[in-house]
Amino acid sequence: MSSFGERAWAATAGLRAAIDDLPFLAELGSGTLAPAAFRYYLEQDSLYLADYARALALLGARAPDSAAASFWATSAATTATVERQLHADLLGAELPPADRPAGEPVHSPTCLAYVSYLVATAATAPYAVGAAAVLPCYWVYAEVGARLARTAALVPGHPYRRWVAAYDTPEFQAAARGARALVDAAARATPGTEAAMQRAFVVATRYELEFWRSAHERETWPDPLL
Template sequence: MTWQTRSFSRRVWESTASLRGDIDALPLLTELADGTLAPHRFVEYLAQDDFYLRGYARALAMLATRAPTTAAAAFWASGASGAVAAEVEMHVALLNDSRLAELPRAEAPSPTTRAYVSMLQTAAAYEPYAVGVAAVLPCYWVYADVGRRLAHTASLVDDHPYRAWLAAYDDPVFQAATRGAITLLDDAADATDDATRDAMAEVFTAATWYEQQFWARSYELERWPVI
């Protein structure tokens, strides 16, 4: 899919092309696409994503309090209270699915989940507003971009076990929210200086890397070491 971008968003999107290629090749995503992902790995992914989204909602709420306009504040607040909450509800419903409910699930965030959430919340709370926007955007953009392709592939598979989850990321409302977040990134970049734009690019890359690591480590059932 071609995304409507301006100068800065195009710069950071193109700079992460290699990382996004690595994401596309991850076993979790290729197996999700064709419906062969083992149920216990899907449950692990959902459990970690649930932990992540609760922390992500807090990062968006922090960003809303620092936004320079009421429109931007409303956008981030809506993301925190509405879109993320709805996705958490969907995760709960899926985890209570009779096919998945009896499978063991993680009871705590993995090291990667905790590190990713910590980075996002730190950027949203303490870095310049523009840097916070760049930190939270990959969760929108990478998911929307990957999700469209996964949903299309899943639609070609009869009785795909994960079609409902994949369809959420191809939902027009989520796609529109992603476009809105990209616009806010470009607005923030236009309003700041070169040094801050460089910091924005750096944290965008870091968050994209964490997206890749999050999927990879969820597939591996990552746990804290026992000491």
């Protein structure tokens, strides 16, 4: 019998095919992505990661056992420190100057919608549903990271190699497998939540698609936030 993760992965085949076809990822893999687009992405992803860490911490507080609590709490700390530091390093030292709005970055419409959904789901939905909602970020990035790493390895002097490599490390791939295992365990323990879990997984996967798409377009609000 297939696992919840396998069923949810199959249910998002169309969305994942659309992710694979995104110009942003094609250009990121080939090293031809405009520096301004990459900078925009890093700024938005740094904002995203701060809130994603909150969602993971909420799951840690609501986890059904100490092993799950430890995994989510450790993941929250790693997201809040290691991954965000990588983004800060890239923004501060490794990118050429690019035109960008003055002042501190603000959440784009897509970024704000995505993190609001994740935090609300982790806080108010059953634990299993919240865990399913945060899983696509792990799983999709692990798959995309592995694919882009193979492409980037063929490009001498690839400008984004450090970012690409971060999501194809043994540590990140192991974390993605760990998250999958916990979500599968939650699905087995609460079979009545599977439909809601799958909806959450699909919604979050769609947000992954839209997040990268919005980065390529450098999405802005119609009117500046006050």
